[in-house]
Amino acid sequence: MSAQYVYAFGDGKADGTAGMKNLLGGKGAGLAEMSNLGVPVPAGFTITTEMCTVYYKMNRKYPKELDGQIRKAMAKVEKIMGAKFGDEKNPLLVSVRSGARVSMPGMMDTVLNLGLNDKTVKGLIAKSGNERFGWDSYRRFVQMYGDVVLGLKPESKEEEDPFEVVLSKMKKSLGVKLDTDLSAKDLKKLVAEFKALIKKRKGVEFPEDPWKQVWGAIEAVFGSWNGARAIKYRKLNGIPEDWGTAVNVQAMVYGNMGEDSGTGVAFTRDPATGKNLFFGEYLINAQGEDVVAGIRTPQPVNDSTKSDKSQVTLQKAMPKAYKTLESIYLKLEKHFKEMQDIEFTIQRGKLWMLQTRTGKRTAAAAVKIAVDMVREKLIDKKIAVGRIEPSQLDQLLHPTFDPKAKKNVIAKGLPASPGAASGRVVFHSDDAESWAAKGEKVILVRIETSPEDIGGMNVAQGILTAFGGMTSHAAVVARGMGKCCVAGCGGIEVDYKSKLFKVKNMTIKEGDWISLDGSKGEVMLGQVATVHPDLSGDFGKIMGWADEIRKIGVRTNADTPHDSAVAVKFGAEGIGLCRTEHMFFEGDRIKAMREMILADDVAGREKALAKILPYQRDDFYGIFKVMAGRPVTIRLLDPPLHEFLPQETQNQAEMAKEMKVPAAKIKAKVASLHEINPMLGHRGCRLGITYPEISAMQARAIFEAACLLKKKEKIDSHPEVMIPLVGTIGEFNHQKTVIDKAAQEVFAKYKFKIEYMVGTMIEIPRAALVADKIAENAEFFSFGTNDLTQMGFGYSRDDAGKFLPSYVDLGILPEDPFQVLDQEGIGQLVQLGIERGRKTRKKLKVGICGEHGGEPKSVEFCHRVGMNYVSCSPYRVPVARLAAAHAVLKESKKQEEKDK
């Protein structure tokens, strides 16, 4: 039996189901499922994603059996729709669309009205009784096919769309303004001119044979899977190349058959806020692409989303169709138990569903929908937690504009994607990327966005467009990215050439600062102050559920009482990394630190360190107090000493004057501390071993703070003293001896003891390899995956910018390993370290304190390898909590699949 590459649907039944998303793509599975549910769907068939993979494996060829399968499926469609593909009298017209497993908005190309030629157009005219409609459909088809399949596109950024040039010329010569002003005759002439243009520019005849047209379109869909835009999108979104795309061939229905026709897109709930209301837009007498492309500003489907009185809702304009639509959307949401993003067309009053899929939403909406659906008993808590993307959560944790801040609102648009963003205005995607690369915050301002702008949108703080509705490209993509977007801001007049936009009587130039409020649709001049987010309500509920599910702890990286307090509010269960660097830098301490560095002997260093001790004791006191008995992992001094001395001659002179020492002494010290590779130099425990008095002072400050807090305020502390940069058991033992001695001295003074642990960072590759030995005396490990990545890869984080981005572009690395832990390589060191450490010390406490501790994929890894906790910056704590819950959910899902 040969493989089934083609799956038909229509007339209340289908070969496929919703569960076959991987094979049929999201759109194909949705169409099949809708058909199975009895929802009116134009008949059609799906060529599987598997076919795409086979196509590439066979070097862009097809297996023999495909043709037969397609012809058979087409025959089914003909039967259901009562028309014949290529028939001159009663032609079946089809659309050809891509459909990958996950939606890739705008990435893949679509062809409508396929099957038209000089003969079948007459049949269409006869069937529709509308000559103008027939020729308009035909000229749209030729234009679309010419662009998408035959590749007649502008050759440079400056060039306008060549078809549009011909169109404009005709309109000008006829003295008309709108496309709709063109007559059937004009359109017929346009078809001929378009075909001539194709012949001239591409050297090929436009194919009159409908089957040739179909094969060309299929080829174009598959081809676009490996187009530059699709590749870029996949890279940005982590979609594997071998997933492939399906092709959906479906009978055409027309929203542009007159005032009793229309087309629209809708969400079953509000994708921005999550409110449970039917949310959508439509256009009368238009084809589907017109809504998505954002060329005409669409109208709301009902009153709940109406924003001004002049708008006419679908509910009012076509009450019967609206009622059907309403019953269908309710049916679909109930069936899928998930918010749906649907596309529909009304042809002469009859409603057809063209698509249903899980709707993209903002983080806030995701949280509200999930919690609401639990309340509505549609889903359970686990599913609710699983539906919130940890990486998306970030949006909710970051500031919004301060309501009390002064705002100079210069324009209003649609609140397309919530958030508060300030940045400098740029007008081109390229510029956005190059400015951002230089560290600038930018707002990308476009008349409307297209898939070419993905790169710029990705790096921008926010997006502002002059045209397009809530479901325009800009809006959909921005929401997906969790980026603030104000769309359809008609008040602004964008001039790409002069790189400026005008609003009212102001001119905003490239580089000027503006702020966007994506929740209100406001555009403000300058930078506006922000406030912290509210973490209670639905958000709190979801986080609570996540905490019930997750197994590993979540701590924070914090080194001040303030940050500690913020982190506790975000749910941190302890401090996983308290860096002590700033405790040597702040205020007067730097003077004592410099005195220590310049000292010639132990006595001189001890004298200087004695001055720093009380400050550090106070620091720890404050942190221990806030943490109120939660564990606090304190890393002893880590950076090389040269970081504490001024490098510039002038600053050295100032320091010399202040310290009353010759400038030459400072210069000489700076020179003697200079290192070729400071990253691999005299730092971490290497400092503590050369100058044990530094470690002794820090340990003393820690234990004195803990004792004082207990004595004065009866608050317990659980310090975990962490020795940095250990590579050998000898280093660890040396420093542990110093720490234990300080502890004993302090406890003797206070006449009571504090429970404490001494452990180490595992951040040197060798440490992971000899973890069994280190665990003989180390009571805990904390993986410093930043340095482990630096040394394991041999990448200096400060310098890797010169090659790392191109490594990701070339596919040498799937991701920047400083952002997402490299599980293939560095992960092995982590796993080895844990296994060997626990072999020696069964109950060894293990955590991570690199920046990966707040990155969802990495958190899942940490869960999988059996860490006790992850630690991350305060604002990432909720992300980590949720990611930790997801790790458990994924694990049980895998287990369930295995058990099957």
Added chain:
Amino acid sequence: MSAQYVYAFGDGKADGTAGMKNLLGGKGAGLAEMSNLGVPVPAGFTITTEMCTVYYKMNRKYPKELDGQIRKAMAKVEKIMGAKFGDEKNPLLVSVRSGARVSMPGMMDTVLNLGLNDKTVKGLIAKSGNERFGWDSYRRFVQMYGDVVLGLKPESKEEEDPFEVVLSKMKKSLGVKLDTDLSAKDLKKLVAEFKALIKKRKGVEFPEDPWKQVWGAIEAVFGSWNGARAIKYRKLNGIPEDWGTAVNVQAMVYGNMGEDSGTGVAFTRDPATGKNLFFGEYLINAQGEDVVAGIRTPQPVNDSTKSDKSQVTLQKAMPKAYKTLESIYLKLEKHFKEMQDIEFTIQRGKLWMLQTRTGKRTAAAAVKIAVDMVREKLIDKKIAVGRIEPSQLDQLLHPTFDPKAKKNVIAKGLPASPGAASGRVVFHSDDAESWAAKGEKVILVRIETSPEDIGGMNVAQGILTAFGGMTSHAAVVARGMGKCCVAGCGGIEVDYKSKLFKVKNMTIKEGDWISLDGSKGEVMLGQVATVHPDLSGDFGKIMGWADEIRKIGVRTNADTPHDSAVAVKFGAEGIGLCRTEHMFFEGDRIKAMREMILADDVAGREKALAKILPYQRDDFYGIFKVMAGRPVTIRLLDPPLHEFLPQETQNQAEMAKEMKVPAAKIKAKVASLHEINPMLGHRGCRLGITYPEISAMQARAIFEAACLLKKKEKIDSHPEVMIPLVGTIGEFNHQKTVIDKAAQEVFAKYKFKIEYMVGTMIEIPRAALVADKIAENAEFFSFGTNDLTQMGFGYSRDDAGKFLPSYVDLGILPEDPFQVLDQEGIGQLVQLGIERGRKTRKKLKVGICGEHGGEPKSVEFCHRVGMNYVSCSPYRVPVARLAAAHAVLKESKKQEEKDK
């Protein structure tokens, strides 16, 4: 049954044997074996090394049974020697000496004449009939015991020995010059004064009880095992701490009982040249320590070592004793099948053997003795090869003075240890160490050396002493270290205070250059030119035998035809690392290289690279020609580009002028290429990926050279192109594609193919971890253990000098991991890399090209983990060949022990 801690010997039998060296120490095992052989040995007993370990484990206490075992052994000695320990009339006197597994000259302390007190001295006088001898022995004992056991030593460098101060004072007050001028009465008075001095300075009474004396001495021997000097020696020589030392208690015999008595040390063959002649020195009427300490210049034992006519040989002075000695040395060498270092004492005409052990020798002597003994059928080839220490071989491979060079010989001493050394004069061990740390070559000049000078001797190029013979401390230690030494150079007058020495009418000050010829005993002014060594003869034989034994290949690191030729002469079987850096630096190439770096685009870079291509092709042509078909591993460009640009403003200006570009452009390029951690920056294959045109040019040069050589001279080449700094399979694949493409292009041009391989350095920790993946396409691995050590430990080699020496001193690391491969940690990465690589590609060729490739312990490791070859600098090639043979010998020895 309790453990046996005491082993007796004497009177033709012994509890122990030569095979029990680990338990009895070298000296104890030698005494037992001699006793078993019927050689006259004063009776005694050995307290085992195990006891030393137990002693430290019990916190410096002894197990109960020890006392009984010692008393029983002492009773045996009393019986054999016909005297009684502590007896007033017929006292048995003993020596107490240390004896570790391996000889540690001067490191451990010795006490002679133990058992004397105010009463037993009278018995000794009565027995010897010599009052002066009795009191002299007593005062020597008190002095030695006071120093070694009771710790009365100079408290600072400036202070003279306190006992010597008292002695000098007495001599002065009596108006005499020599110790021998002192009468029995004077010596008696001295004993009392010495005892008073001990009481005053150390606050303890000198113990009169002989048993207390014995226990004190045992304690001192064990204690000295952990003295600073012993620890330092162990560290320098890689002797484990837990080996411990034995204690030998042995009846005294006296070489200072008059003109019919004497003492001496001898070697059964010449330890400097290896010649088969009995080689030794003696002193009439002296105790053993007098010879070793080098205070009096001893006389030769026979004519073969006589250097001037005034000397009186033992053969002449005491022909009977000499004859006995001769028969004993022949017996011993035949028995041990090894050159022996023996100590003897003649008491009133009777010869006693005090020690026999394997004699230390120079590398040249070791080679000659080994080859001679094979000729003499004493040993087989394997044993001969096993007897040459690879690390010692270095001496033979380095230059000697050019016989044609002008030499200004200013003094002559004894040729104590061969070699040619030039350096700047220093007079103190500390100074030698601090000068050497600054990179200075120094010659340590001393009146005589003592164990305190070990550190300085170790760093010096050579050692020159004014006193002491061929068996003096300086001579023995220098030979052990393979260092050039001229000893007993009476013509020089050393003034420590003014830091100068006078010779004839010249004054040589600290810092002046001198040269030493250790084979001739010549001291020359200034630096003298050198010539290369001869590698034929015995040396060639040994190397040939080693080649028969070894299993892994030995290649060299060479990047010029000259170095390649030297290496082939030394036996290199290929090039394991041909660096290509200098091929971009030399002559005019640097201009083109700079042009390439400054180019703005690929075209500009390719234009500049085209200028470098012919040079590199010629380079490879020359190397391939010399290597004549042997494999040549070529590493593509590795260092970061900034190394090719001038860093100083002035040099930048010059470059700008020469290249006719604005200086600002160069400055800007230098700034843009600056890196915080260049070691972890944009270098290695990262460069080749950013600028594939560089790799392409290098590959082209390699293949064109190989094709040309074949075409023009019919010589084959086997290039192995090595991609540096690979961490991911993606990097490897990228560069392999570039290389293969260049190969195909060149082969197409020449219309024939060259066999080549493409492989990679494994020098990034991650590469070792994902070696299974990399081996999918890499045809060979070469471990770059320099960088692997840098990244695995997180040590920048350029900066680690700030902490690494103290790590070795503190015992945190056993050795500098850049010198000796860290098998515990980095070795794991190597092993993992090989295992995983071979899992994917069974026949994967694996080598090492870090500097460890020429270090004997590391070579053994490379053999053990199954590498195909090691690669090292040309001069290390013979060392590696020998070390590789040793690895096989050790392995079969282990296997034999396992099979038992």
